[in-house]
Amino acid sequence: MGISGLLPALKSIQHTKHLSEFSGKTIAVDGYVWLHKGVFTCATELATGKPTHKYVNYAMEKVRLLRHHGIEPYLVFDGGPLPAKKGTEVERKRKREENLARGNLLASQGKHAQARDCYLKCVDVTPQMAFQFIKALRAENVQYVVAPYEADAQLAYLERKKIVSAVLTEDSDLLVFGCQNVLLKLDSVARTVVSISRSDFGAVTATANEPNSISLVGWSDSQFRAMAILSGCDYLPSISGVGLKTACMMLRKCKTPAAVVRSIALEGKKSVPKGYMDNFRLAESCFLYQRVYDPSSGRLVHLTQVDSEQWDEVVDAYVGSDIDSDIAKKIALGDADPVTFAPMEDINPSFAPRSRVLQEIPLSAATSSSNKSKGKGKARATSATGGILDFFGPNPTIPPRSRSPSSPSRRPITVRPVVGKGSGKRRLVDAMDQDLLVKKKKRQQESPKPSTPDLTLSKFFRKSTSSSELRALTKSKDPVPGPSRLGTDKENEYITIQDDTDTEDVGSNVAQGHLDSEMDLDIDAEESAVQQEDGYISPSPSRFRDTEELSSPPRPGSSFETEDLYQCDILSSPPSVHTDNRRLHQVPPSLSLRTPRSNFSADSSVSIGSVLVHASPEPEDEFAEKESIVQLDLQHSFGDDLKTEIDCSADSSSTPSPSPLTPDDDSSMTRQEIAAVEGDGDLEIVDIEAQEMHANDMRATAVAVGWRERWALNPPHAHSGKPRPSIDSPALKRRETNVTPVGRHRFGANFQVSRVHHPPDSAPAKLSGPKALKGRRSLVFLDQSSIRRGLD
DNA sequence: ATCAATCCGTCGT
């Protein structure tokens, strides 16, 4: 939910800015946002288990859009569940399953349109899907990191460390995390974002007529944060009846949150949950000290330095427990599941975005031209460059020698290509695209079966394909495969299409050169004139420029050596590199090469087609089997993993006694925590609805305790002596990730299309508390293969 | 007037 009402309240300091204004800057992006939206492009495929990577394409388009405008994106993904977020996913999950079932029913009736609507409501983003995105990011040398816990905290950290200069997200929480520059609402057509700067807070004043208006003049970060928490945040529901406005006003009066709460309690009109202030402090700790991944040291650190005082184990666990550096790195790279710590599963091995490394070679010539253009960038470009250098500067860990590629390559970005999109350029681009399209079609006619693996081998010189070109190609192919061939064809086509363009290299390069010069002209000439018409041009052309040198670097040799071109990982990260770690945030090396994941790649290389087979559901008894399995899962989850969640979500109303939920073992920890949480010395509130208070209290306690038990006291990696495989209850976690508080789960490729009815909701129903916070993700599909495995 | 709960769109054609 973020902080509801905050964004409207900050309307007066929201400025719409053109992307070009951020040229030369590195901007951290909440990857979840794009993935989630991208899911809308292929909800049906996802829901029916058809392999797809359209959502990746969508997200990559955004990446290229930013790069087109000289912005270097730095993608950040959500990691594991934070105890503080007691998302009762149960309710949501139930709805998803419902929608899935309905969708399947409608689909079986031929009502595909309606079915899709249902599918839309039941799809969610999983870490495995994020990994697909990551594969593409690697291929294009885009920086990224998977947060150990919440992306929001990680985003804030990157900005705090000056690794990025702004954060692009959709969540108002970032401001509470202390971000200085938050960007919202990326408009791909207008090429604008809405910017909110912390420095403008002082300009937020209460105006009489505005519906939501608050005054932030003279407020410190701490006060602002207090207001946000009091008004209700993801970590702590607000005192009922208290919203942003009252929180703001009371805080202005009382100065400190404790005083506010005391005041509210004394007033007696609103009921203050027992232990609210303690929970308040925990929530505050999450905003201040949540653990994040530090790319330079390869370890987890606190968002801000903790002060030794007032720091105890409760808080420590609440803000996310520490994770062994080795695992933390793997998680950060996307090679380990942030929830289970198990090696990341590649749910779509056939999707192997090509590395740009290959392309760069031919581009070397182009580099010079781009450099030239850079020169043209002039003063502005210079400053931009400074920004970039800034970015790279602070990172000491970057081995000077290793991938010089990225930094130098990025420099060209400073050209500020973007702005100008003179008609000339546009025409040129269009012409090029058309040309390519024509050729492509021709080629297709010549060789209608591009999907054969052989073709994919010929990708060497493929010039980067413009997105528009890609689109065109995609379109052209659409007619080809019917529903019968499903995803695989597309997957293959993705690859082959690019290959098809290979022959275009020369032409493309040439065109590129023209483009560059055109761009320069545009830049010089009409910077302001621009905007929209260009909006329809694919950003990719510029991307060439941006990425070309970019990628050019490393060891071309190695990439060519690799015989298996399908393995993008190999391509994107030269095997010879063992210097990876430091470079994490730069060009994530793929550990995958040596990790278990290689299995998958092997598969893919064997045959792309086989993947399809893989995906196809087995007809037989899957039905019965599945149902029983589902039940099994739920039982397990609720009985086990869900325990913590149950506790939290739980019943603010029902269970008055704490015991049932909290792990029975009264570890000293448990006691401690309970005591800590319950000890609300400062507010001696009247005995208001003791029940409710108790319930809330219980919930919070349970969260802390349960979480601590699972993640802090017995962190999965604790068992790392051995293979860090799946923790305690491997099977369970593997397939039922929705068990986790945040609701991560495994994405299943095999979803049977026939009707499915959701599992008995006996347990779940009870669990869902009335005040369930909306979790972010939940399990939607059942992965038959996983389930099967689990049974085994 | 303020807050809380609900529904809706997000893509792309």
Place this chain on the structure above:
DNA sequence: CGGATTGAT
């Protein structure tokens, strides 16, 4: 997720 709307207090 934010946003808009409606309903309850």
